[in-house]
Amino acid sequence: MVVIKQKMIATNIFLVLATGLLHLLVSVHAAALPEDRADILYHYYDGGGVEVEGPTVLVRKNFAEKFSVYGKYHQDSITGASPDVLAGASRYTEDRDEYSIGGTYLHDNTLMSLSYTYSDEPDYEANTVGFNISHDMFGDLTTIGLGFSSSWDTIERVDAPDFEEKLRRYRYRVSLSQVITKTFKASLAYEATVEDGFLNNPYRFVIIANVPQGLGSEVYPGTRTGQATGIRATKYWNIRAATSLGYRYFRDTWDITAHTVDFNYSQYFGTRWLADLYLRYYTQDAADFYSNNFATAQNFMARDKELSTFDSYSIGAKVSYKLFDEYSFFNTGTVNLAAEYIDYEYDDYSGIEDFSQITNDSYSFDATVLQLFFSVRY
């Protein structure tokens, strides 16, 4: 009932703002459609006993100077499993395929976008429809945006053919971007996520009084509402460089509080090279029904490490090299290589690889992420 009321309030606020925004369509300066481009990317992740790799392909094209359409395919080929999953199931390989299509319509200073994404893996299917609208105002120095997406997911278990659960998710987003000076801009974004349905991971389990329970023994509430607020400041420096500093605060009805700080430095070298350095720090407090080892059974119980108290640090670099300018019908072509190192340090979660080996040692792991991609603009 509470969730339905929250969804109604959020939907009403969104409708009022969206309709008000549509009434603001006035002819001044035109906003810009996204640029025509095509990307092909290979990604690789290795950390915590899991390897994920696969390709991403994106093609975007404008036509009639008013429309932009895109198609995207992404694949995660996953090998292995994280420690808590591994304790109750064997290592395995599976693929997740994600297909997205979308379009953007430009009307004077307003961009309206509609997108659909379908994601499929052996035990999880997700459909998402998204709508976004943004409007440039005050001499194009201010951009306001509204976004809404709705997802309906089906969760299954590879080892239990009769297992099937549903999850609905609604995301509401408001954003404001402001030019401050000739070299400085800032943005503010707020996003609420309302979830209703099966929120557990069906392969997780809990430990009660040192005794591991069976797979799927976690019990989560059937609803969750999270609110995130992010700010970002970006500055251009007259050495052909830019810096960007972002902060995000998150809070939800499961009592998880999270802070994220990220910093990005971009620098041109000569006419062909562009390098990026990025740093990120993340910290969160555990959900109020999380425990590494419950003393007694409770109404709600979680031992998923994503709901525990932990910190994460990451450092990465990306190098882009311009391959050509004006070649055939292409404007530019670049090759890009990015590498990132991530460290996860858990406060109240102990790794477990076997039901007979329960320890209270805090778990931690490192991850390495590589991305190689080619981009052409046309």
Added chain:
Amino acid sequence: MKMNIVRYIIAVLVITQAACSVKPIEPWVAPYEREHLADPIMDVYRDTVFSDYRQHMYETREGSRGAGSAQGSGCGCN
């Protein structure tokens, strides 16, 4: 229900009127002064295939989400 519709219409009218009554503001950064603002390096999400993947990678391993660059779907988390 009727009250909700009335409130909704009033809210839309108030927002529209407030916006229309604002006098045009002279931009303090002229269009010809926006060369640096338009530089691709001023957008940390300029390569969406790259930044969307990073966002999905973080979201599947953390307990929070939202107010970032992308809207993903699926799990792919294990």
